[in-house]
Amino acid sequence: MTKTTQPPSPATDRPSGIMNQPYLLLTLSALFWGGNIIAGKYAIGELDPFELSALRWIVAFLVILPFAWPSLRAEWPEIRRGLGWLAFYGVVGFTSFNALLYGATNFTAAVNVAMIQAAIPVLVMVGNFLIFRVRASALHMVGVVLTIYGVIHVATHGAPARLIGLDVNLGDALMLAASLLYALHSLMLRYKPRIGWMTFILTTSFFAALSAVIYQSLFSTGLSGLVSATVSMSPRGWLVVAYVALLPSIVAQMTYAQGVELIGPNRGSLFINLIPVFGALLAVLMLGETLQTFHLIAAIFIIAGIGLAEYAARRNLRQILKPQ
Numbered sequence: 001m002t003k004t005t006q007p008p009s010p011a012t013d014r015p016s017g018i019m020n021q022p023y024l025l026l027t028l029s030a031l032f033w034g035g036n037i038i039a040g041k042y043a044i045g046e047l048d049p050f051e052l053s054a055l056r057w058i059v060a061f062l063v064i065l066p067f068a069w070p071s072l073r074a075e076w077p078e079i080r081r082g083l084g085w086l087a088f089y090g091v092v093g094f095t096s097f098n099a100l101l102y103g104a105t106n107f108t109a110a111v112n113v114a115m116i117q118a119a120i121p122v123l124v125m126v127g128n129f130l131i132f133r134v135r136a137s138a139l140h141m142v143g144v145v146l147t148i149y150g151v152i153h154v155a156t157h158g159a160p161a162r163l164i165g166l167d168v169n170l171g172d173a174l175m176l177a178a179s180l181l182y183a184l185h186s187l188m189l190r191y192k193p194r195i196g197w198m199t200f201i202l203t204t205s206f207f208a209a210l211s212a213v214i215y216q217s218l219f220s221t222g223l224s225g226l227v228s229a230t231v232s233m234s235p236r237g238w239l240v241v242a243y244v245a246l247l248p249s250i251v252a253q254m255t256y257a258q259g260v261e262l263i264g265p266n267r268g269s270l271f272i273n274l275i276p277v278f279g280a281l282l283a284v285l286m287l288g289e290t291l292q293t294f295h296l297i298a299a300i301f302i303i304a305g306i307g308l309a310e311y312a313a314r315r316n317l318r319q320i321l322k323p324q
Contacts (some may be wrong), residue, residue, distance in 0.1 A: 023207070025259035026271035032252035035279030036098070037113050038286055039244050040274035047236035049102035050212070050220035051229050052244065053095055057209035059245035061202065068202035075195045079203055082193030086200070090207025093185025099215060100178035106169025111289050112154055114279025116175040118302045119151040121272060124182035125309060131187060140312035147305030150298040151176075158294025197257035201250060272305055 014175070018024060020152045027246040060213070079086065104113050109309045122144050128134035149160075156162040168176075216226050232239075260268035280299075 013069035019258055020262070021102040022259040025255040025262075026268055027274065028261065029252040029256035030271050030274035031278050032247040032255075033275045034114065035282055036244060037101065037105065037110050037117075037279040038282045039240050039248075040113075041110050041283075041287055042130065043102065043240045044234065045105060046233055046240065047229055048220055050216045051226055052102050052241070053099045054209070055228055055230065055241045056098065056244045056249060057095065057205050057212050058088075059241060060249040061205040061209045063245065064198065064202050064205065064250055068195050068198040071199045072202055072294040073111050078193045078195050082191070082195075083203075085188065085191045085193065086203045087207040087275060089185055090204040091211040092181055094115060094204055094208035094217065095181045095211045097178050097185065099212070100174045101182065104171040104174040104178065106171065108169050109289050110283035110287055111174050111220070111280045111291060111295055112169075114276040114283060115154045115295065115298060115302065116151050116276075117179060117279065118273070118306065119147060119176070119188070120180055120182050121181045121269075121306060122147040122309060123179060124186045127183055127187045137312045137315075139315075140309050143305045143308030143312060145305070146301045146308065150301030150303075150305060151157065151179075151302060153294060153298040158292075158297065168210065172246045181296040201253050211288040228277055267281060273301065276302075 040049070040052070043049075047055065101113065101117075123142055125140070152160050155168050155176060157169070162168065195203075213223070213226075217223060220226075221229070256268070256271075259271070280291070280295075284291060
C-alpha cells in the first residue's frame with residue numbers, strides 16, 4: 001500500500017458499498033473457503049478428487065484470464081522474476097492441498113476435515129520458528145501445544161493413544177498432510193513477487209491447472225477420463241465445479257485482499273480462523289453430520305490454543321513497536 005500526502009476522497013478513492021466493509025468481506029472469504037469442504041462431499045459420486053481439482057483450476061484460470069490480462073502484461077517483468085515461486089504456490093498450495101482435501105472428504109466426516117484445518121495457522125507458527133528462527137514466547141508455545149493436541153484429538157476420534165500404533169483414519173491422515181502442505185505454502189509466501197492479487201491468482205491458477213492435469217494423468221483416469229466425467233456430469237456436479245472455481249478460487253481471494261487492504265494483515269489474518277468454524281457448521285447444517293463429544297473436546301483445545309497463540313503474537317508485536 002502506498003502512502004499519500006493527502007487523505008483519500010471518500011467519493012473517488014475509497015471503495016463504496018460492500019467493498020468498504022472489511023469485516024463482512026473477510027467473513028465472506030472464510031465462509032467461501034469453509035464451503036470448499038462441503039463441495040468436496042457433494043462431488044462424491046460425480047467426480048473423483050483429481051477430476052474436481054483439475055476442473056476447478058481450469059475453469060478458474062479461464063474465468064479470470066480476460067480480467068487479469070492487462071495487469072499480466074504490465075507486471076510481466078516481476079512475474080518472470082518470481083515464476084518459480086508462483087509455480088510452487090500453484091502446485092503445492094492450490095492443487096496438492098485441494099486434491100488431498102477433496103480426497104479426505106471421501107474417507108472422513110466434513111466436520112473432521114474442517115477442524116483439522118484449524119491446525120494450519122499453528123503449523124505456520126511452528127514453521128516460522130523452525131525454518132526462519134522467529135522467536136516464540138512461552139505463552140505462544142502453550143497455545144501451539146493446545147491446538148496441536150486438539151487436532152490430534154479429532155484425528156484419533158478422541159483416543160490419542162491410537163497415534164502410537166498409527167491407527168488414524170485415512171481421511172484424517174490426508175487432511176493432516178494437506179494442512180502441512182498449506183502451512184508450507186503460507187510460509188513461502190514471503191517470497192511472493194510484488195504483483196497484484198488478480199495477477200497472482202491468474203499465474204498461480206495456471207500452474208495449478210497444469211499440475212492438476214498432470215496429477216489426473218498420473219493418478220486418476222487420465223485426460224480421456226476427465227473428458228468423460230465432464231460430459232456425463234449431472235447439474236449438481238456442474239454446480240460444485242462452478243462453486244469451487246468461482247467462490248473459493250476467485251471471489252474469496254478478492255474479498256480477502258480487499259479486507260486486508262482496509263484493516264491490515266495483522267487484524268485481517270484473524271479471520272482465517274473462521275474457516276474451520278464455517279466448515280464444521282456447514283457440515284452440520286447441509287450434510288446432516290453430528291458433532292460428537294470428541295469434536296467438542298477438541299474444539300475447546302483448538303480455540304484455546306489459537307487464542308493464546310494469537311494473543312502472545314500480538315503482545316510481542318506491541319512490545320516491539322512500543323516507543324523506547
